[in-house]
Amino acid sequence: MTPAIIGIHELPNTRHPAPEASTLTYMADALSGALDDAQMKLSDVDGFGMVVFSADPDKAADLAWRLGVSLKWITQATHGGSSAVNTMCHAWRALQSGDASVIAIVAADVPVQAKARAASAAYNSARRDLLTPLGYSGPNSLFAMLTQRQMAKFGLSKEDYGHMVISQRNWAKGNPIAVYKEPLTMDEYVNAGLVCDPLGRYDCPPTSAGASCIIMADASHCPKTHVPVGIRAIGQSYNYDNQAGDGLRTGLSKVSAKMWEQAGVSAEDMDLACCYDDYPAMVLAQLNDLRIIKNDDIKGFIRNRVAIGDGRFPVNTSGGLLSAGQAGGAGGMLGPIEVIRQLMHRGGDRQVPNAKLGVATGYGQVLYRYGSAVGAAVLERLS
Amino acid sequence: MNDTADTTTGVTISRCGKCGTGYYPTRLLCPNCGANAMKPDKATDAVVEETTVVRHNAGQQNWQPRHLATVRTPENQIIVVGLEGPAPRGTKIKLFEQGLAPYGRA
Structure with missing residues (x-):
């Protein structure tokens, strides 16, 4: 097993997200895009890392359910700007140990000013x-x-x-x-x-809305496109x-x-x-x-x-x-x-x-x- | 600062009952010796090290600039306090609390 990043996807950052956009829809779009990039199916995912600050009251397990992924490994990071890298580190170890074979790390937020200000305070x-x-x-x-x-x-x-x-x-x-x-x-x-x-x-x-996702798995699963x-x-x-x-x-x-x-x-x-x-x-x-x-x-x-x-x-x-x-x-x-x-x-x-x-x-x-x-x-x- | 709220002299620190080290903000166990013996105490004096003026606060209407400072007590506790106005580096201040929040006055 050589753990690697085999798929990525980013949504455009914007100061003015569409009214119907939410952190949860951004997560779904980021995950779908990264799976396409990795040429994997949703059902291939058995590990999920969630790097999101504004999904309350939902937690990683709620998102697993809403996104439709059944898992052997899950984590949710709450370390601010360090969270994404920390989650990558944990996922790397999980792949090495065999606790999971395909991990999606989804990072997203669509801040709503009043809620974001209250959360910061x-x-x-x-x-x-x-x-x-x-x-x-x-x-x-x-x-x-x-x-x-x-x-x-x-x-x-x-x-x-x-x-x-x-x-x-x-x-x-x-x-x-x-x-x-x-x-x-x-x-x-x-x-x-x-x-x-x-x-x-x-x-x-500048505070903005955005989302991204990486797919981590054995390097041999990487498509020939990259x-x-x-x-x-x-x-x-x-x-x-x-x-x-x-x-x-x-x-x-x-x-x-x-x-x-x-x-x-x-x-x-x-x-x-x-x-x-x-x-x-x-x-x-x-x-x-x-x-x-x-x-x-x-x-x-x-x-x-x-x-x-x-x-x-x-x-x-x-x-x-x-x-x-x-x-x-x-x-x-x-x-x-x-x-x-x-x-x-x-x-x-x-x-x-x-x-x-x-x-x-x-x-x-x-x-x-x-x-x-x-x-x-x-x-x-x-x- | 809320002018109508009660204030108390000094700011609350926690002091280890075993090694005597004092901490701000308060701690549960002593980082120095590991003892589970923290007691409340007060720090009353400090010296200004850095200051800033909060000139903008996203989403707040009619925001009035606020003066904040990083100050150091004689025991090396480092505290972020509110000030009533500008205070250059080296200014000696008296500490006080309003609620739990720390303030300083030259």
């Missing part, structure tokens, strides 16, 4: 009781202060973050499902209205520091060394990286923890590897959440499915030439001041 008891009464407006304020810490510690400027955001916007031009594809200038970035100082409009991902993508190694971390630090290191700092050792390749071997970009600061923090950024030289990485057109290192080639849109649970799948797409060489206008290896991360579950959950997967093109 009461995300956990700490947020409900200690932050929301202060006038907290969602994680923007927390990551505004984290960004200040990162700027001070690493000598970063507003323009440095602008290079990250503009680079991702340039990639988004080639992504048909992205919400924002038009070019962004540094003037527009720097002069955008402040949301929470120093974060401006373009530092915060090449399967395998997982060389995984890393996961939860509550890595009891929220006692500055948030500039993520849980990846605890697991990346072992992950690279397990993968048998290094950060230098990666052809691209897709890191969960709820905010530009967190892309940089994760790249630093993955050791793609060397010696904590974040500023040098931005100026030499991201901002320069020729020879730049591909980061968040879908445009990331900041340009493609943040579709709740589907937002956490945006990075992994983009790496998979690139390694299948199905990237269209944004294809990274000859991509063979890539790393995808998820980051989320803001317990109090910053995210506590991470997941990472080193993915490879199987040929």
